[in-house]
Amino acid sequence: MPFKDFAQYKDRRSALIESDRTLRPDHSTAVSAAEAKADKMVRELRALEATTIWAAEHAGVPHPFPGMEFLTGRDIIMKTKLFDLLVKMPKGGLLHAHLDATVNAEFLLKLALQQPALHIRATESVSVLNMSKILPEFKALPQEMFNESDTALTDSSYSSNTWVSLQKARESFDPDLGGPQGFDKWVIGAMTINPSEGKSYRSKDRTYQTHNTVNKIWEKFTSTFMVSTGLIRFEPVWRQYIHEFFRSSVEDGVSYVEVRINFYPKYMFGQDGKEDIPHREWLQIFDDTLNQFKAELKRSGRDDEFVGARIIYTTLRFIEAEELEWFCEDCIDLKQQFPHLIAGFDLVGPENTLKPLIYYAEGLLHFRERQKELGLDIPFIFHAGETLGDGTEADVNLYDAILLGTLRIGHGFSLVKHPKLMEICREKQILIEVCPISNEILRLTSSMLMHPLPILINNGLPVALCSDDPAMFGNMGLTFDFYQVLVASEITGLIALRELARDSLKHSTLEPPEKSLAITKWEKRWEKFIDAIINS
Template structure:
């Protein structure tokens, strides 16, 4: 349809309108799919009806006097409503393919992390001053795994008025002795949880700029990392990450692991010896192999294909330091050829170094790999996680593509660049879209204003991702899928399925693994369509929709 002719009859208008809509949506993955099977059509129609019914009922109510005006609203406020919906319940059973963008240090529920920490005598906590009702909301906990000679018996409670500032207390003792007027042990849990997560007031009121919310976001890692990076806890943590992912329908994970030589190191069980990066990957691989063996013994091997990791470091390092990290990544790739999936630089793009700062070592990376005799380690860059238009963070998109990135993390500002979207399609560069993360970190006020529909309508391949679920409370992928589905009248179950398949197609699995993963996904997808249609129709009958 090269030109629009104004129709002169009602029938002609209806035909022209239908053709224009189809032409406008022709590049979407779900439209390219072609004619749907009878089951696909039924499930998709049913889920659309469920979405419509709940939009007119649940989302028009008030809860505690607070109106919830629309599905797809800000996540942290709407989360308690989302979990009550039939749509969320059904999507929880959906096979979601791979999780391609998640930072390992923020992938497991904080409550699990705290419970694990209580088991280890090495874990201690301290505060900069005695805690009381006036300062508990502003004093951050400091956690550490201490060697035996530095461990204490916990003679002081953190809430004692005579607590010596900065004195270490065993975490279990600190919890047990927490002042009842501040909530006792549960108050201690709330204090630590608040330091490791972002709450609605922080996200939508007090930290009302991208810079401010990133400061809070970064602080959560400073608090939690000493726990996550303590070897005994980390092995439990990795296992929980994988098992909780499987429970949410995720069959492959590709987390980013942050490596830094001089800040928050990985620590061995004795609380003293820093772990080598080789030991970190060995532990990761061991946990993955153990989970796969357990599933195989249960006849559930199709539920988890495997895991690889993306080696990352932070954009505040120097050019010389980056050369060391690139060499370290190559050395690990040589020893763990099937585990290292790629290399990335992470951190707030709006304030840290742009990719151009590191061009010299980045341009040499391929040659370094060839000299070392290792298979390719692609770049999988964060880029365009910004509101900027022409800012350094926005310009990272050009450099990521020129440097040959395999995928783009976030790519929030990509829709401002039609040529770059075209190149992503031509070169097979998928975008790791993290809807809830983008909203909480103040790039958009709700899913209705997220640029994802532009990417889909332009035919750009997308994998939905959760980014840092322990900080945001969007564990697994069901919440992100819900937000995308609930906020669009066009996107339906078929589009969600296409994005799930893209998360497999654009993963770092080899051809054989992808083939197996896609076949397993398709089997689970067919069963899910039957479930979605059946459960959806039961619900609609109950509510008279």
């Protein structure tokens, strides 16, 4: 027998477990007595709700469990005290979110309905037979092009692709299809992913549904952007949209954001319906709205809750290599005009089907040289490894991202297949922007229990939780992502969440003095949060 007795066995067992967890960020960090008590309370609440709320019967959910597929379990999550508790948690920075998918779709539609210039069209008359298949298209038109016709989108006489006033289209929507409320449901459904689309199989007969693969759900996902872009990229809506993004982020405990903006369209539509608002004005509006919002917080005595926002310039992975130079030069120009706003550069879009980083590598290296010539620093913050592939172009993007000097990695889902790359990320402190709910809905994993996040954490890689495209998924803010991570692990507790939040600020692109101030403000709010748990 290799052990003297069972007591020695238990000692060695404890030592082995302790040794295995040494790389976790919550392993050797200081924990106050108050934090230890709050952590214990959170773990007890998690265990209690696992055997009460999650073990209970829920209509339409045959076998609920903590960390289950989000779109099905969302309503159950919102019934838990643990979710209510996490809403109040100061979450640090949101480092990975696409601006065009950060504001609730219902709110966006309400903004749009206030604008007479916005119009809608469809490929054919909308009916009960085709309603679920037709995507609405939106566009701001100049006044001389306003259509005064009374023809409704749902009228059999509607002529294909004829523009109709958005307001009139809603008012005249066929009562048999729900009238104005039916119109809202149709439009919002086109801008979001619903549970039947988000599930990989039917709960009863387990037959596959329409969006049952990564590529198929990406088709639906991409279509949501195609629909919403016509409403968002309209200057009067753009202003209010950005303000709502800041407001909703702060309400969810987010104190700093680095948001990705797609600059592929070179112009935005203005109030007059003309597509002539250049990128410079996009950023000026962003900057003005940011300053306005911070002033509002200060007047209400809440200025410690939000330290600011920056932009990661992005373009799409379907552009040709020679086109990349224009976007790089545009990014440089914007960085020179708004040095405090431009935080980095990225290429976005489905990695499985669009061009890999190696296709753009030569142009990206030239972009680096241009920055050196001009004395600028625009770090790469690349999407990479958002795939199930092993050795595919999407998977190999991870090698190129690291070789090109990426500051952080967006998603990095397949990174756990590459021990050497994980070692490099740990040594170089390349943070992984993990988007748990996005990864699950976009078919990379069936639930949080299957997500590779614990592998990253247990190997000592810095990680920040991110929401990616919350407007499409219904996980506004960051609370839902923190919840899913917390309930899917017996090891992860409040201290681990603390380190995830701290790392989001530590690995932001804020300048050192700003970063230090942001962390200090966050730490004060964290202490209040801990006290609130203990005294609840």
